[in-house]
Amino acid sequence: MLNMVQQLGRFGLGFLERLGRAFLFLLQTVAGLPNLLPRPGLVIAQVYSTGVLSLLIIVVSGLFVGMVLGLQGYNTLVKFNAEESLGVVVALSLVRELGPVISALLFAGRAGSALTAEIGLMKATEQLSGMEMMAVDPVKRIIAPRFIGGVISLPLLAAIFSMVGVFGGYFVGVTLLGVDSGAFWSQMQAKVSFHEDIVNGVIKSVVFAIVVTWIAVFEGYDAVPTSEGVSRATTRTVVYASLAVLALDFLLTALMFREG
Amino acid sequence: METTEERSANALVKIRDLRFSRGPRVIFDGVDLDIPRGRVTAIMGPSGSGKTTLLRLIGGQLRPQSGTIEVDGQQVPLLRHRALYELRKRMGMLFQSGALLTDLSVFDNVAFPLREHSRLSESMVRDLVLMKLQAVGLRGARDMMPSELSGGMARRVALARAIALDPMMIMYDEPFTGLDPISMGAAVQLIRLLNDALGLTSIIVSHDVQETTAISDYMYVIADGKVIGHGTPAALGRSNSEWVEQFMKGLPDGPVPFHYPAPEYLDDLLAGA
Numbered sequence: 001m002l003n004m005v006q007q008l009g010r011f012g013l014g015f016l017e018r019l020g021r022a023f024l025f026l027l028q029t030v031a032g033l034p035n036l037l038p039r040p041g042l043v044i045a046q047v048y049s050t051g052v053l054s055l056l057i058i059v060v061s062g063l064f065v066g067m068v069l070g071l072q073g074y075n076t077l078v079k080f081n082a083e084e085s086l087g088v089v090v091a092l093s094l095v096r097e098l099g100p101v102i103s104a105l106l107f108a109g110r111a112g113s114a115l116t117a118e119i120g121l122m123k124a125t126e127q128l129s130g131m132e133m134m135a136v137d138p139v140k141r142i143i144a145p146r147f148i149g150g151v152i153s154l155p156l157l158a159a160i161f162s163m164v165g166v167f168g169g170y171f172v173g174v175t176l177l178g179v180d181s182g183a184f185w186s187q188m189q190a191k192v193s194f195h196e197d198i199v200n201g202v203i204k205s206v207v208f209a210i211v212v213t214w215i216a217v218f219e220g221y222d223a224v225p226t227s228e229g230v231s232r233a234t235t236r237t238v239v240y241a242s243l244a245v246l247a248l249d250f251l252l253t254a255l256m257f258r259e260g
Numbered sequence: 261m262e263t264t265e266e267r268s269a270n271a272l273v274k275i276r277d278l279r280f281s282r283g284p285r286v287i288f289d290g291v292d293l294d295i296p297r298g299r300v301t302a303i304m305g306p307s308g309s310g311k312t313t314l315l316r317l318i319g320g321q322l323r324p325q326s327g328t329i330e331v332d333g334q335q336v337p338l339l340r341h342r343a344l345y346e347l348r349k350r351m352g353m354l355f356q357s358g359a360l361l362t363d364l365s366v367f368d369n370v371a372f373p374l375r376e377h378s379r380l381s382e383s384m385v386r387d388l389v390l391m392k393l394q395a396v397g398l399r400g401a402r403d404m405m406p407s408e409l410s411g412g413m414a415r416r417v418a419l420a421r422a423i424a425l426d427p428m429m430i431m432y433d434e435p436f437t438g439l440d441p442i443s444m445g446a447a448v449q450l451i452r453l454l455n456d457a458l459g460l461t462s463i464i465v466s467h468d469v470q471e472t473t474a475i476s477d478y479m480y481v482i483a484d485g486k487v488i489g490h491g492t493p494a495a496l497g498r499s500n501s502e503w504v505e506q507f508m509k510g511l512p513d514g515p516v517p518f519h520y521p522a523p524e525y526l527d528d529l530l531a532g533a
Contacts, residue, residue: 133348
C-alpha cells in the first residue's frame with residue numbers, strides 16, 4: 001500500500017519535472033525564432049514537409065467528413081422540413097469543430113510522429129550532439145524551424161479541410177439528395193458569422209498547431225536515444241497530442257461559444 | 261625532457277581535481293590532466309572508463325560536479341551559452357560514428373559549419389570545402405550521401421568537417437575503432453599529418469594501444485575514475501605499474517580482473533537450485 005503511494009508520488013513528480021522541462025524547451029525554441037528571419041528557406045522546407053505533404057490525407061478526409069455531415073444533416077433536417085439549412089449545419093460543424101479538431105488529430109499522426117522520429121533519430125545518431133560541438137545550436141537550427149513550420153501549416157490545413165468539407169456536403173446534399181443550391185449557399189452566408197465562427201475556428205487551430213508541434217518536437221528532443229526510445233517517443237507524441245487537442249477543444253469551445 | 265611545470269604552463273587544456281558522477285556511478289574522482297599545445301595527446305583506458313565523457317566535459321556538453329576545466333584560459337563549466345558556443349567554434353570534435361547529417365551530401369556536410377558561421381560567398385565555400393576534402397583524400401566523393409559511405413570514409417568526411425573552421429584543437433573519440441587495416445593506417449597518418457601541418461592540438465581518446473602509441477607525443481591512462489599513469493609512450497611502455505603494464509600489453513587478468521564483480525561462483529550456481 002505504502003509502496004503504491006510512493007510510486008504514485010514518484011510518477012507525479014516525474015510528470016511535473018518533464019512538464020517543466022517541456023516549458024523551458026518551448027521558451028528556448030521561441031527565443032530561437034528571430035534567428036530564422038534572415039533564413040526563410042529553413043522554414044519553407046518545413047512547411048513543405050509538414051504541410052504540403054499532409055495535403056492528401058487532409059483533402060480526402062475533409063471530403064468524406066463533409067459528405068457524411070451532408071448525409072446525416074439531411075436525414076435529420078428533412079424530418080423538420082428544414083433541409084434548406086443543410087449548408088449552415090455543414091459549415092458550422094466544420095468551421096467550429098471538425099475542421100480544427102480532425103485536422104489536428106490527422107496532423108499529429110502524419111506530421112507530428114514524423115517530426116518526433118526525425119529529431120529522435122538525429123539525437124540517437126549523435127547528429128544533434130555533433131551540431132552542438134560545431135557551435136551550431138540544434139534548438140535554433142533544427143527545432144525552431146520545425147516548430148514554426150508546423151504552427152504555420154496546421155491552420156492552413158484546417159482551413160483547407162473545412163473548405164473541402166463544405167464542398168463534400170454540397171455534393172451529397174445538393175447534387176445527390178436534391179436540396180436547393182441557392183438555399184444551401186445563401187443560408188450558409190447568412191448564418192455563419194465571420195467573427196463568431198470563422199475567427200474562433202482559426203484561433204482553435206492555431207492553439208492546436210502550437211500544442212501538437214510543441215509536443216512533437218519536445219518528444220523527439222527528449223527521446224531516449226535508442227531505437228526503442230524513439231519508437232516510444234513517437235507513440236507518446238500521437239497519444240499526448242491527440243488527448244491535448246480533444247481536451248483543449250472542450251475548453252476553448254466552452255470559452256468561445258456562449259449563447260446570449 | 262621538460263618538467264611538469266613547463267608542461268602545465270604551456271597547456272591548452274588544464275583539468276584539475278575533476279569529479280563527475282552519473283547518478284550513483286562515479287566516473288571521475290579527482291582527475292588532473294594537461295593537454296600541451298601543438299601536440300598529439302592520447303587519453304587511454306578500458307571501455308567504460310569515461311573517456312568519451314571526458315571529451316564531452318571539455319566541450320562543455322556536460323558539467324562536472326566539482327573541479328576545473330580550463331580551455332585556452334577559459335573556465336568551460338562557467339561559460340554562458342554564447343561564450344561557450346564561441347569557444348566551440350575553435351574546437352573540432354570527431355565522433356566515433358562520424359555524426360554526419362544524414363540528409364546532406366558529403367559536400368554540404370563539410371560546408372555546413374562554414375555556411376552557419378561565416379558569410380563567405382558560395383564560390384569561396386566551394387574552394388574551402390574542396391581543400392578540406394582533398395586533405396582527407398575524399399574530394400572525389402563530394403556528391404555521395406552519408407549512407408553510401410563506409411565507416412572509414414564517413415569518419416574522414418567528419419574530419420574534413422571538423423577542420424573546416426580551422427580550429428585550434430581537435431578531439432578524436434575512438435578514431436580507430438572498427439576500421440579495416442588500410443583505413444586504420446590512413447587514419448593514423450592523417451591525425452599526425454593534420455596536427456603538424458595545421459598546427460593543431462590533438463586529443464585522442466582510444467583503447468587501441470598500438471596505433472595510439474605510434475602517433476601520440478604524450479599519453480594518459482585512466483581507470484577507475486583516476487589517472488593511473490602518464491608519460492611519453494616509451495616511458496609508459498617501461499612503466500613498472502602493474503596496471504599500466506596490463507593495459508599496454510593487453511593481458512587478460514591483472515589489477516583489472518577478468519571477472520566482473522559477482523558473488524562466489526559456487527554460491528551463485530547453488531542459489532538457483
